[in-house]
Amino acid sequence: MMTKRRVTLTVNGEHVEPLVEANALLVNVLREELQLTGTKYCCGTGQCGGCTVLVNGEPILSCLTLAVAVDGADILTIEGVAKPDGSLDPIQEAFLDHGAVQCGFCTPGMILMAKDLLAHDPSPSEERIREHLRGNLCRCTGYHRIVKAIGSCGQ
Numbered sequence: 374m375m376t377k378r379r380v381t382l383t384v385n386g387e388h389v390e391p392l393v394e395a396n397a398l399l400v401n402v403l404r405e406e407l408q409l410t411g412t413k414y415c416c417g418t419g420q421c422g423g424c425t426v427l428v429n430g431e432p433i434l435s436c437l438t439l440a441v442a443v444d445g446a447d448i449l450t451i452e453g454v455a456k457p458d459g460s461l462d463p464i465q466e467a468f469l470d471h472g473a474v475q476c477g478f479c480t481p482g483m484i485l486m487a488k489d490l491l492a493h494d495p496s497p498s499e500e501r502i503r504e505h506l507r508g509n510l511c512r513c514t515g516y517h518r519i520v521k522a523i524g525s526c527g528q
């Protein structure tokens with residue numbers, strides 16, 4: 374049996390210290406140890422973006438990241454995107470307003486990518502939005518409504 378190791382993380386502003394195996398993937402630690410199931414495990418091979426979370430402000434694929442590799446990191450998952458009072462983030466509101474959510478499986482990854490984009494480019498062009506989302510697959514919406522939703526958040 375593999376030796377477990379304690380990692381120290383700040384997840385959605387909360388200090389946590391899960392005990393994890395050396396080969397535990399971050400996506401599984403989030404979903405199974407911390408019960409944050411908003412982060413989706415889809416392809417498991419880095420091809421869909423459904424497992425995207427922000428680590429120290431940068432998007433990463435949590436299905437390709439070992440939990441021990443991000444020891445000490447600050448992590449934002451979809452559960453931490455709404456405001457502390459429970460009201461939705463403007464990006465979440467925009468997704469709802471534009472009908473950009475159908476099955477919702479891709480939505481957490483899309484919203485975290487949108488947050489990352491808008492943090493670096495507050496007024497992105499449609500081309501820039503599409504380029505930024507190129508690693509995030511959606512099987513339902515045809516992307517148009519997602520792109521419109523993110524574009525509507527531009528300043």
Ligand code: FES
Pocket residue numbers: 413414415416417418419420421422423424425434435436437
């Ligand atoms: S589940 Fe990680 S990229 Fe698909």
Ligand code: FES
Pocket residue numbers: 473474475476477478479480510511512513514
């Ligand atoms: S809304 Fe279903 S995969 Fe995107």
